[in-house]
């Protein structure tokens with residue numbers, strides 16, 4: 489199933505939303521590749537992209553939290569660290585066992601599931617806080 493970007497995932501912060509779209513697009517590329525029987529071939533690219541892009545994206549979010557003295561900074565950063573570790577583990581599995589169908593399914597469901605939940609809970613909370621404490 490492809491993940492659609494829609495208003496349910498829009499936090500209202502332009503940069504954060506733009507980056508979330510990139511992440512969802514990357515997962516959709518994997519879904520599309522699967523539909524064409526190319527999921528296992530695409531898996532390495534998807535994980536490579538995710539590993540690099542989440543470092544940038546989480547780093548950018550953490551900079552904002554820091555700037556605003558966000559009270560849940562450490563909790564939120566802890567979720568990011570947990571997710572980075574999970575993606576690294578999936579990547580290690582790819583290196584160890586190769587691109588299996590099981591792994592393709594796992595990447596798709598666990599990464600997308602985590603991301604959607606995280607956006608709708610933690611990132612929404614963060615953006616609400618920024619808006620309420622906007623410096624402008």
Ligand SMILES: [Fe+2]
Nearest residue numbers: 549606610611
């Ligand atoms: Fe976040």
